[in-house]
Amino acid sequence: MEDVIVVGAGPAGNNAALSLASQGYSVAVIDSRENIGDKLCTGLVGQECFRRYPISPDLVHREISSARVISPSSEVLRFETPQTVARVVNRVGYVSSFADRAREAGAQYLLGQRVARVDQHSDHVSVVTDNGSLEARALVLATGFGSQLNRQLGLGGASDYVVGIQALVETSGLDEVEVYLGRKVAPGFFAWLVPTEPGYALAGLLVRKNAQERFAQFLSDRQADGSVTKLASKVTCWGIPLRPLRKTYADRVLVVGDAAGQVKPTTGGGIFYSLLASEIASGVLDQALRDDKLSANELGAYQKEWKSLLSIELEVGYSARRAFEFLGDSQISSLVHQAGKNGLVAELANSPDVSFDWHSSMISKIMGHPTMGGVLRLVNPLLARMARSPVPADLFSSDATQPDATQPDPTLAETMSPV
Ligand SMILES: Cc1cc2nc3c(=O)[nH]c(=O)nc-3n(C[C@H](O)[C@H](O)[C@H](O)COP(=O)(O)OP(=O)(O)OC[C@H]3O[C@@H](n4cnc5c(N)ncnc54)[C@H](O)[C@@H]3O)c2cc1C
Structure with missing residues (x-):
């Protein structure tokens, strides 16, 4: 019997595992992926995230202090700040660095194993994977967008979401982040070119419908204007929740990160809030494990705490x-x-x-x-x-x-x- 099982080895799950294992709890992290952190993402993190959760300099592609916003009428608005406001990081490297530290602190990683079911019992929780089952005193659900496990626990799913689509492209002369607005590009949302290593950028957009068609058009327009020369990877899409779950806790269970909808609804960025919420979750679990009081009633403190930090941001x-x-x-x-x-x-x-x-x-x-x-x-x-x-x-x-x-x-x- 573990103290805690964490399902999902993204930013939220790894940070929760790191914090709990560092406090001496036995932690098992389960992820269906073999390659930790290899999930669709642009890897933009803000200055405060960088300060609170440092990133090794060799994982930073570039610092961002300017951007060009391109209006539907093709007017370009350039925005430049005196200081760095964000960084483009190697997402896989960054997310894995939390897992490496969690392992050093004693967390055990079970990769390539999908959790099919979670069962709550009066004195423990059990999870059923492709390879068997595991038991623990508590569970952190950090399964990202679209997990069925939330629903299975009666916590529902995201009431609103958007689809993000992205690919790596080769570029010519692109040196700044570019954000494209307008109904023809990404109705209600935006498209982006985010330069990474020299000669490359991540091209993507957020949209409610027809993501593939919109992206093909965006790419062809950028090829026509000469900023993109070649598609350099597979085109991939995935969902981003725009609203938090109403309830992010249950008996012996806390839900964190995208699974809980802790994402900036403006940009769809969720790394920083996942890290913050997972820190709150581990603090609440620490107390609950010590007191051996793991009912939903006790764990409700987690939702109060993360809401007092994030709810104004999410609502505004x-x-x-x-x-x-x-x-x-x-x-x-x-x-x-x-x-x-x-x-x-x-x-x-x-x-x-x-x-x-x-x-x-x-x-x-x-x-x-x-x-x-x-x-x-x-x-x-x-x-x-x-x-x-x-x-x-x-x-x-x-x-x-x-x-x-x-x-x-x-x-x-x-x-x-x-x-
Ligand atoms: C196109 C796009 C671009 C983005 N760009 C940015 C950005 O620039 N900056 C930013 O801050 N955010 C960005 N985001 C959002 C960001 O990627 C997420 O908010 C963040 O990864 C959430 O972390 P998480 O740990 O909650 O979930 P995830 O990173 O999604 O991790 C969840 C993990 O759970 C595992 N899992 C799921 N179900 C199971 C199961 N049943 N059994 C076992 N394992 C399971 C998955 O394999 C996955 O590894 C972007 C998202 C998209 C789609």
């Missing part, structure tokens, strides 16, 4: 995301144009509110800006409400923010290839 981010999805191309172009003209971009670039890790204060600043507020009032009543009240607490409980007409196409699940 989701409201902003949904409002952005209402905008048409001419409205986006007008906003990009205004942002370049009225000094907002320069103001933001030098402001402490600009953070790759936390977006709510930047969103509030944009919404509260005098000129942008005026433009927003013209383009969209929902945005106008946010402009008047930068943290739209009243919107959170309203049905207006619930995914209804914008529910993702159910057939998308079939087009996703597990990576």
Whole structure:
């Protein structure tokens, strides 16, 4: 009998295992992948994530302090900050580095084994894998997007999600991150070119429907304008939750990371929040294991704690995301144009509110800006409400923010290839 079984060796699972094993608990981590961390991702992490969870310099492809935003009308808005705000890292190397340290602390890794079932008992949990079964006093579910194990435990699944699609490409003269906006490229979301090693970039986009077709068009447009010369890898897609689970704990079980929906709804970035939430989960489990009180009642402290840290970010981010999805191309172009003209971009670039890790204060600043507020009032009543009240607490409980007409196409699940 282990103290803790962690299912999933992504950032969330490895960090939970590292923290628990370092405190002397016996931990078994199970992942269906052989290659830890090899899951679809761009590997962009913000400055605070980098500071709290350091990355070996040889795993950093490049530091990011500027980006070009390309509007639907092809206007380019360049954004440059005086300091590094993010880094593009080798995702596999970074995620594996947590697992290496967890192993050194005593965690045992069982790779290439899929967990098919989780059973809760009064005094333990058991998991059934392809290779047999394992028992522990508690379980951390860090299975990422789309896991059936959440549902099996009665915790449901993501109520809203988007599909991310990406491939490595060869580039010519691309030296900055480029973000493409507009309905023709990625309706309601965005596409990107993120340079990695010299001559290469990750090209991708987020979209609710028709990911493959949209990506093929994006790539062909970039080939036509000369920035991309060649596709250098397989094209892969995977889901990203946009809303957290209502309940992220059960008897003897905590859910962390993408499985819990702890992701920035603005960009779909989830590495940092997975790491933060897994740290909170291990703190709560430590106390619960010591007291031998592992009921849902006791473990509810985890949800209280991660919500007090992340829920404003997730709620403001989701409201902003949904409002952005209402905008048409001419409205986006007008906003990009205004942002370049009225000094907002320069103001933001030098402001402490600009953070790759936390977006709510930047969103509030944009919404509260005098000129942008005026433009927003013209383009969209929902945005106008946010402009008047930068943290739209009243919107959170309203049905207006619930995914209804914008529910993702159910057939998308079939087009996703597990990576
Ligand atoms: C296209 C794309 C680009 C992205 N870019 C970024 C980015 O630049 N920056 C950023 O911060 N985030 C990014 N993300 C999101 C980021 O990848 C995730 O938020 C992050 O990996 C979540 O970590 P996790 O540990 O919760 O889950 P995951 O990293 O998904 O790990 C879950 C693990 O659980 C395993 N697993 C699942 N089910 C089972 C089972 N039944 N049995 C055994 N093992 C199982 C999986 O094999 C996997 O290894 C991106 C996502 C996509 C799709």
